[in-house]
């Protein structure tokens with residue numbers, strides 16, 4: 001089943017679902033999937049009731065309505081944005097909508113307005129409404145601004161700080177987080193100018209969902225450039241709104257990726273870590289309002305938006321960068337650090353020659369970065385979290401690692417090749433704390449990150 005649509009739930013159930021999803025840092029769809037999985041597990045107690053909010057919470061005032069401003073750009077994918085509006089309204093979000101001039105060629109203000117349930121906005125200078133809902137108010141009101149489709153032209157304007165129409169003026173004036181759902185022809189997406197704008201926008205803190213790979217509207221065209229599906233965009237919106245300000249003012253340090261240990265100036269020893277999980281955690285922490293430093297080994301991933309990144313190669317460089325990044329409130333060690341380095345690394349390229357013996361490498365142990373930080377007397381972060389990459393006896397090894405390294409929590413995962421976790425997009429982890437172990441469902445690395453950040457926010461709150 002590729003997606004899940006649940007209709008005709010009564011209001012109490014919808015509210016319970018939304019609260020439960022928010023508490024667990026999941027989208028409503030993911031929450032339903034989790035509940036169904038648990039229900040399929042025979043003998044499990046009624047999962048919805050089991051984690052229903054306590055009575056006091058149920059009678060507490062409903063959470064404030066979240067406001068989303070949707071800017072529809074001019075692309076063939078604009079029609080999907082009408083479905084997106086419906087998805088957002090289903091979630092109880094208050095939606096306002098701006099259409100760019102080009103968008104009006106694909107959808108009309110009338111059709112968008114009918115779904116939004118109020119007029120949509122199109123003009124920067126609208127004498128009838130400037131005093132009512134001007135662009136500054138449109139920029140100030142929302143908790144999140146979403147641009148879908150974000151065309152190549154809109155991205156270029158945003159990267160350059162233009163403000164020559166209502167959409168760009170609002171985007172320049174808003175302090176809310178902005179989520180872009182790019183959509184364009186694959187050649188336009190791959191163009192150096194678009195990629196330059198993308199890098200600039202990511203560095204400026206814009207968030208992205210998609211584009212996806214697949215068939216384009218133009219006959220015979222395919223590649224990367226399709227706008228993410230409405231449900232994917234809605235899930236990304238859920239995540240940004242849920243995390244919201246959960247880690248405002250919190251300093252988070254994350255390590256990610258492999259380390260490279262040189263053999264000589266051109267050769268090195270490395271491992272299969274992609275950095276996807278560590279980078280997802282850094283991105284989720286930033287999305288939750290934290291001030292994030294990411295110390296990353298060599299990876300093929302863009303720097304996450306709104307994060308300060310230190311790029312390093314070896315384990316010893318990583319430790320130095322981590323120490324420079326202290327103090328931090330929370331430190332999460334997701335990097336796959338090489339345990340050993342080559343002790344007899346050569347300053348010059350090792351040459352092969354007929355009759356010459358093959359080189360013998362001698363190894364020296366690298367510093368254990370997690371253990372070093374967790375055992376610090378001064379500047380120990382309040383919460384130190386490690387990962388345990390195991391291929392056998394996962395839970396027992398992870399528990400032993402937590403104790404040996406002195407960290408507060410450890411996320412255990414099975415990195416045997418058949419799990420596809422190392423380098424893949426999904427992960428199955430168990431969270432091990434002083435109070436025991438908790439298995440999390442198989443989910444995307446982004447969802448693991450969101451769940452972890454929600455747990456960290458809860459733990460910090462409980463600790464203050």
Ligand code: CTP
Nearest residue numbers: 333334335337366367368369370386387388389
């Ligand atoms: N780690 C670290 N510095 C190292 C080795 C590991 O900071 N030199 C951290 C990792 O980032 C992870 C945790 O320690 O959070 C466990 O890493 P893992 O590779 O699972 O275990 P190791 O300590 O390397 O032990 P082993 O290889 O024996 O399983």
